[in-house]
Amino acid sequence: MSDSIKHECGIAFIRLLKPLSYYQEKYGTALWGLNKLYLLMEKQHNRGQDGAGIATIKLDVKPGHRYISRYRSMAQNAVADIFGYVQSKFVDIQNETPELMQDAEWLKNNVSFIGEVLLGHLRYGTHGQNSIENCHPFLRQNNWMTRNLVIAGNFNMTNVEELLEQLYELGQHPKEKADTVTVLEKIGHFLDDENQELFDAYKKEGLDNVEITHKISEGLDIAKILRRSAKNWDGGYAISGIVGNGDAFVLRDPSGIRPAFYYADDEIVVAASERPAIQTAFNIPFKDVKEIEPGHALIVKKSGKVTQEVFRDPQEKRACSFERIYFSRGSDADIYKERKQLGALLCDQILKAVSADLKNTVFSFIPNTAEVSFYGMVEGLHSYIRGVQKDTLLNRKEQLNDQELDELLSMNPRVEKLAIKDVKLRTFITQDADRQDMVAHVYDTTYGIIKNNTDTLVAIDDSIVRGTTLKQSIIKIIDRLHPKKIIIVSSAPQIRYPDCYGIDMSKMGQFVAFEAAIQLLKERGMEHIIEEVYQKCKASLLLPKEEIVNHVKDIYRPFTQEEISAQITKIITPANINAEVEVIYQTLDNLHVACPDHTGDWYFSGNYPTPGGNKVVIKAFVNWKEGSNQRAY
Template identity: 25%
Template structure:
């Protein structure tokens, strides 16, 4: 999960892209980058950190040009700590290409090897984005003839990318001297939308992960990029589009609507806020069916912010008072996208505070958008009990997360998922709740279809284990888990070594002081 944006304007774009990335900051807090094109020259600045920390006045002044792209990163492949893997990425041939990517390639290791052995291209990092950039560059070189590049050659190159690449990807890319390219994988797993702004000097265009990034800076939402479609906007603002994939079908990631996207965005014809309200309706019906009839619920409370719409609907449907019992510190990052269990656990207490007046002596129904690892849920239940709650009922607006997500969300190992291999009652005991109610998978899908009946299916792989790209096997998942666990094990060994060394050093220091 990352946030991407691309702009073709008649005036400098550095501030436009910066402002758009601020509106997409929820999609990634690990790193940020902006690249602009001034004639045939590229300018780029990227670094680890939040948008406001990465870009200073001097950095913005070094980004001239009327065409550009930007990205906020949340790492799912490669190293989260490596500044070299911040995006965008650049390759100098053909033409000069800069690219930013939202998603995750499932066959990037094979492609990396293929790039070296067959295409004779060197990949310098462990980022799947660099692999994707080089595949695109190679296909563009094959499709173009001579020194000129026309839209048909560009669309042919994107078709080549679709044939070779597997997984999820939404792309924005600059081609030196030509313009902005955007395309989406044939399943439309990750979102990408188109906006425009009519000015006295002509039409300006923007591509972005979410509609809020367009509308928040004054652009008009036009439509979503279709699955498998590529769009090309040249430097004069002329817009071209073409379907570049065979058998494309729309299967958007349903977890975007559950948690990832901002509530004021519209994804594939679905207002996110409305979808979350509808999830609350279905969840309330499930609560009525499964909880004991004699259990009195005094209040319904959300975990701010993404579960508020669902919680409001649950309260309304149950005829129970809705209250805000948790106060959120908005200056702590989202715990779901923080690396490491210890960091997440510590952050929950810094991020939320339970107000005792709302809990004391009450049977409290807490509604969250989802339960992934269970760490946050356990801490929240304990906070409610410490604040004086009589009983704590926990409800999830999403079904149990039982399977790894390999399409760009950081939940890749089964051992990290609290619901994997456990019953609902076992999960309830692990998080410390008196009762636990999960949304049903079909109910979640119906909640979205109620708003946009044209959506026939989704990527709901983390809930139902159905990987729509067709290339994710048990062996593949085993390999992903081994790759993820190996660095973690090495980190644990390094920490243990440091602790031993530190203990030895402290002993020596103590001995030295005693002797003196």
Template identity: 25%
Template sequence: MCGVIAMLLASQSTHCAGELAEGLQLLQHRGQDACGIVTCGPKGRFFQCKSNGMVRDVLDAKSLSQLVGSMGVGHARYPTAGSSAHSEAQPFYVNSPYGIVLGHNGNLTNTQHLRYYLDHYAHRHINTSSDSELLLNLLADALQKTGKFRIDADDIFRAVREVMQTTSGAYACAGMIAGHSIVGFRDPNGIRPMGWARRKSDQVEGGWDYLMASESVVCDALGFTDWKDVNPGETIIITREGVSIQQVVPPRTFAPDIFEHVYFARPDSVLDGISVYRARMAMGDALAKNAAAVLEKAGLVADVVIPVPDTSRVAALQLAQNLNIPYREGFVKNRYVGRTFIMPGQEIRRKNVRRKLNAMALEFKDKVVLIVDDSIVRGTTSREIIQMARDAGAKKVIMASCAPPIRYPNVYGIDMPSRFELVANGRTEEEITTAIGADLTIWQTLPDLVASCSQFNSSITEFDCSVFTGNYVTGGVDEAYLAGLESLRSDNAKIKANAQGRPPVVNVNGAGGNQGGQTESGASVVSASAPMNEVHAEGGDDNSQVVGLNNAGGDANKEHPDVAMGLSNLGEK
């Protein structure tokens, strides 16, 4: 689950990096591991700054001042697999053909086939374990087949169509082609969100500035209007001459991820016509009905309703009003600790729960407390919160979840990796209650959760609810795939991957590659004496300090091998 953004300004003399950074700060909740921006300046030259860390730390004033250009792409990374090395920070870049940048939100489920094709037939070097780099190289390979010195919108549409016909999984992408356009596209099931907007330019008479982003909140904050969602299987190309939109593949079952509304998205965003805030209000209304029945059956009366800040506040308030129980803010949040759910490692998450939240004894002492959370995933946070409530003097602790029990891993870009790390996997509801240390648990039913969202957009009849049901909308997810995914995405696998740090490398120019030399701090190094490192198109591109990417924008390789196994066949194998 990442945040992506792209921008194209009407005025070629205005730099977009500052607004891109503002947009990424608004999307920081979607990824706190790494971030980056690549801009396109005069003569098609790319400038980039990316590294591990929060937006405010990586993209400081000095870095932004050196990101030249009126169009660019930004990304806030949330890792779901493998290493969290600097080299996996996005956006990714390839120099051939034309110079292409891509930021990706989601997860592909047929990466082994794609990697095999790119290595053995397209002869494109993949330097990281990121499926986002695979996507970028698939797009580059498809564009290279045109053999053109200059491409047009039809060429891009055909290239994205080939990518979509090849890949399986979830993806919402924002990209840029040097000196040409920004490009956005979304998988045929529309699992991950993406939209675009525009505003009148105050620099160019009659001109328009354009924005693409993961959530509509960016549009509102930066003064853009006319927000539109990118439809499933749709591609949008924006140049200074105008906007081109094409349905490049037929949409499949439209099934946006319901967990966006449960937890991930900001409440002030509207995704696919559904207000996240209104959906969470409806979740609280529905949960209240179930809670009333469960409490009556258990013979319990709650004295107070307390939310786990921040995502459950809206639902908790609705529940309290429906049950006529006082609503209180019993936990005070330290806003300078990141979202514990997306932190790497169980032990880190556990420790940070208490660093992040502090219980006020006044609201807990000698009371039957009904704590409302958006969901219960690993159980780490719930166990700590329940213990904090007991330590503060609560007589009984009832836990209510706005989502059903999460029993299956997410394969579309949310870090619910191993079934064995999910507290609900293989447990009954009573056993979950014991595992998290509550006196009673109350769960939202799946039909109520779906209705809470679908009532605001009748055209969406299905959501991706695979974490609750184990039914994966894209297909192709079997036991062998899940086992392989768990070997890469479990906490132990991530700790091992991050522990196997590679030694510093200077001046790496692998054939067809896209990574420059990297120091221990993650900075690109080509010339040790140069304050502003230039990485030429023949070399590569990484990293964490601002880097000028000299993009020749030249002719694509006109020779493409006659492959025995075409890309169109890979998705079926």
């Protein structure tokens, strides 16, 4: 992706179902769980570069001994920093009493982070400040073991103010206005309620306090706590939590917006945001890694019992399609196929744009995440060539001379690597004052490939958000190769609407497609539509979120996709460029063909999966119209 964007975080959860001595004996180390947590997090480092954290809980620890350990880091390589810190706990033991490294029980009783329940988190700071206090896991502490709570998640709630108001009504006074605090305190409140209800019930039975403590640990109804906590949540989320006694859960929003996968056997339960991370870390076949169903929570009791229970009624599944295009690692078998399909489905538009002149067209990609869709595009071109060859040989072979036959049989797309990412810069989030100078140096190019003023250069990108890097760097650089025409192809449709479920795209003015539509309205004397939409949006903000509709769709309604693409071409074409420039976008229909099981396409269609989404897009438009640079939720 040329316009790099921050997006949702990653979670890693492991529950060891056997005593630590089992892993010592079978795998040669009591640190097996920690080692696997490290792998699980490293294999998801694409999901977080602004910080990370881990927490572990030891089971059945005697009173007076620490059983919860947590460490968070904002170092440049946060995961390595965290596990370097953990490893430092063992240096003296290894040097002075190495035999104790083989004693799992001693390690558990004497060294922090050696526990049976492990939770990791990788953070992308979308809107929150980048400080250690913003790094997960979050901890809610209490002297009662079953009232302690650790949570970490990949989530954004659209109705934080509403949820905060409910906390006020419960008598709480949250320390800040943030969905992380809200979620922690919501679950914590109902965890406290559950503890109190069980305590009162067992007290009536005449049990003493020590007996009651053990009974509460056995009797906690995690699904009930989550049902009460999440009743009014509006957003996309995958959240993992651990209660101090060792009960744990991983839950997924009712529309399945955010991804969550798990694997369980008689040794472990593991969950993560991405399937390949589990496959690689534990050498597990693709078919054995399952999705947590929307509206369900994977619950692991302290006893080791594993269930998947409903905590919110599942809605129509609207899993995020942008996960498939860009965010998730392409090593997932299904995602790899889908990205190739996205590339292949663009071939008809590309061939039309180059008049099927493959002899004078060079195909390339903008590194690095567009590479897989590029392979699909090339396969699609080969399929087209085979069709041409077959048709010609079946219907015209008598009319071909030897030279024409040789040319026919040697037809191939000209495939080259022309764009090289030279410097790693986050161009989407760099301060505006610095961005223009920085993005001009992000890419370099390969010289001596293009035939001057003859070849058309087709470069595929996975998506185009704002077009900043295209305008200020890529197009300028590849124009130095002197192509006749430059065609930029996006494997994603036009990004027209903001996200509110964990991706850093919350402001209307960030989208080049929106800018293009506004320009077209003004050029064609249709500015009244802008004002009409603004008035509708202002009025809608007074309605309950469940009654709001997305009036911003009216901004795009007068225009075809091709008209908006043509206007985008004008916007992103730098001055003093010699080559003709064209931008081609994936169609929404083809996105659904390529990713049939991930219909969460609100970025492109404006069809939000939750009522809060419609409120966010309305607010984002009002903010844009009023010149406010605030996010809409």
